[in-house]
Amino acid sequence: MVITLLISIGIISLLSVFLAILMVIADATIGNYGTVKISINDGSKVLEVDGGQPLLRALNQEGVFIPSACGGRGSCGLCKVKVVSGGGDYLPTELPFISDEERKQLIRLSCQVKVKTDVAIVIPEELFLVKEFTTVVESIKDLTHDIKQVTLSLKDPTEISTKAGQYIQFVVPEYEDSDESVYRAYSMASPPGDSKHVELEIRLVPNGICTTYVHKHLKEGDEVIINGPYGEFYLRDTERNIIFIAGGSGMAPIKSMLLDMEKKGSTRKTTYFFGARSKRDLFLLDEMKALEKTIPNFTFVPALSEPQAEDKWEGEVGLITDVVRRMVSEGSNSEAYLCGSPGMIDACIKVLHELEVPPENVFYDKF
Template identity: 50%
Template structure:
């Protein structure tokens, strides 16, 4: 038994050393020189070889959505590679369907630019811009969620659809020696083209640690965007159902401001999942929406105690859906939360007969 354990340890050590040597060789020895990058029908540009396609595009001020910041764990940064790029990597395959692989779709964060390459991206990504914003307000809305207000430079404006998101660059700071990009839904009104508000919860990651432990009013923060196909869609014939947990409130808040700004009186309900009453926030705003729109806020708590004297729903958001939605009614549903929340909510909505093409969602980890 002892010899088996030693053998396993030796093999593991050898594998680790080989992987480390390959990584170091690729980083410090391999020299790919300069290569050409052609995007859609635009003129080719010369770029340094050896970096990921995602970072190479970013250096060219072409921004591809990447919620995980290029770690290969979100699957958002897909582009179509028409020439060059080499074989699909094992780290890409979990995020690509057979149809996507057949059409030469790749994850730009995993693909290294080692040769001349031609790619195709949606034209709307050329409208994505980078902004060096100023932090003008930081508000603790709960003990773990901050509302940050960013102001664009003088003379610059942003145009986005309510529900879309931005990418925030967290720089190096004490205890962290790398820059990372993370995606956060826009929480503010699209009517205000000079400011962007984000709701950022603390998770202990690089970006949220930067925001919660280091960021202060007056700091300059790099944002790029907007991104995303999760946004408000007009249809007066359907009741709206919003479902969110935690910072998933952000895109719903932006949509509600859009409805208020444009006097949209569609019937709407917001089922918001929290653990306790301490996790409910921006309640004055929600009351304002109830007073000005055909809207009802319906929080549901999962950890109720007698001391709370709670009179509302208990359980989870899918429980409230099963309780309140009417079978066969026409609904347009907007969901934002973790994969677990989204999956359970979609299942409950389908039980109520909601058509899948009327369920719009934004999953986040």
């Protein structure tokens, strides 16, 4: 009886896989959708593209870049556009990222919408300003055992206009671990004042397509394609106190903001809480300490959650959220900028709420 049941389950599973493969093949080969039109913002721009491909890819190929941290895998939820017509029904892969209000506004994940017929969409006008850049790797430096600093020199165009805290998308070519070109989002550590370079701090993620390429294959002198800039994660021009919280490669956008503050002579009260596991995960300590001397009212607070005996650590200890809770008494006149893992950001938002930092004054990019 058990054997018969297992055989039945196996047959059903094989049939399901076979049908799924047939559907993919049919959609790719039999379903010839020809050329379709994408009308953008009431026809202010009309593109003719090959039908059957994801909307995100079709737009990118025509030089219209939609932000996406995962490179179109449907796991980040950033590539949202308003699809007025031609998008078909919502897919189950979209729904976890689309709120009820967004559904009413016809918001879709562009990586999940296939352009099978003419499509009409609406996107923010500023996305037309996003450009693709050819760059050259000027330098690669080890910041920690698993974080590399990659400095790109812009080749064509030769300058980029950014706000401190924004990010770019890094295009990874085909290589032994990836049979297609992919792209991933990385915050810029370079300040807006340096328009000829883009500095990235890239942490090695096990089996990560882009991070593996950067850590194991990328060399100085290599050519790299990027596009950007993107993001609303930038320093607001107010007089409120600033709370920076970051961990790991989340240092990048905060460093950019601090360098921009230094150049502009900011005097706002600023505290930067940086969390790491042990001393080997800390980096740029000397640079942060130097900024304490050049930026009035700036304090850098590194903290270790699991200091080792050999670290001989005398600084703050504990989760970075606990350190923030201990050192910030009240936050109603503050704004906070967070960069780290989604879990860290969620935990920080909870603590900041306890400290009465207004929700509209808490900023982050969750990727």
